[in-house]
Amino acid sequence: MKKVLYPAINETIYKKTLANGLEVILLPKKDYHKTYGIFTTNYGSIDNDFIPLNESEYTKVPDGVAHFLEHKLFEKEDEDVFQKFGKQGASSNAFTSFTRTSYLFSSTDNVKQNILTLLDFVQDPYFTEESVNKEKGIIEQEIQMYQDDPNWRLFFGILNNFYPKHPLHIDIAGSPESINKITAEDLYLCYHTFYHPSNMNLFIIGNLNPEEMMALIEENQMQKDFVPGQNIERRFPEELEKDIIKEDSIELSVTRPKAIVGLKGLDPIPENDLERxxxxxxxxxxxxxxxxVTSSHYLEMYNDGLIDDSFSFEFSMDRSFHFADFSTDTNNPEQFANQMVNLLLKSDKSPELTEKNVALAKKKMIGKHLQSLDSLEYIAHQYSAMKFGDITLFDLAKIIESITLQDLLRARDQFIRPEALSRFYIYPKS
Structure with missing residues (x-):
């Protein structure tokens, strides 16, 4: 078991890759009563075209299998996993993203029992055609719920503009048409390929003894048989700059128009972990x-009535994609989009980009990051999401501190380009 010290934030990580390939990360927090565990596979909604385990040809499965699997793993032949966690004093949940699926629990009692339950239910799939067909109606209702959410539709509208070929533009749960094509055989195929321990990690944080906990997990895994793991080959459609849809819109039952401006990363993500x-x-x-909210650009758009408190922006970067989006409710959607595009393309001349503002922004980001480290949930979720080789969440403060104005300008010149821009609108139904 490897011990990694982070003296700047007074944290110590214990980690080990087990014989079956599972990476286990333990973070003792002696002053906390709660323990939080999250079991994650490097498999999400975009991974629908791949070479299955022990095969040599690519297979494409219906959209939504990853999310469908997340639902079905909680259902066993003779028990309900949610009820079992509840009886053991734990709350449990799961979620699927574009690139990951995670199963989690939190509890103050029966921690070891709950960890074994987490490992056992995820590593013991049970699917029948009858139970799969029963689940389709439930997931179809979930899909419809999101289709009725204007903000969800706005986000996937800009994704469709960016990635009309890539599965990133497809709803994580799939579509009613795609989920009705899913079979138990599809679920087992994807499960055995992507739920191999060598493609997964287990993160436990809380009041725990690392030696005892690692021994417990290792003993559990030694009792199970897994075929040798292999490097998973995924395949994605080629997306070219000319494929970007510059503008699109839909009508929904909203009281005010919504607008989103997006900026797609065109260059490959850096391969070096620190550079990434x-x-x-x-x-x-x-x-x-x-x-x-303190920038002159924000205040200018706010005072001009182009944005309100609904304005938000986000930068997303993962395995095979990166993009930024800026959205708001506004009575002037086209004017907002034009102003956002103008501010982005002229950002190299922005008076905001000064050494002083960079120092203030770094200080604010570090403070927010350190404050978040008081949350077990935040650490558990962000650790795997922010893992770049040996660089982890706990190195972030040091990396933020090292960034200079020149780093920002280089990143700006690489990322903000006119050919990478797109916009999407939602208008009230006529």
Missing amino acids: ITYQTSIQLLLQILFG
């Missing part, structure tokens, strides 16, 4: 300086 997280953090700092 430096690039990601530089873009986040850049956007905060340019469009945060």
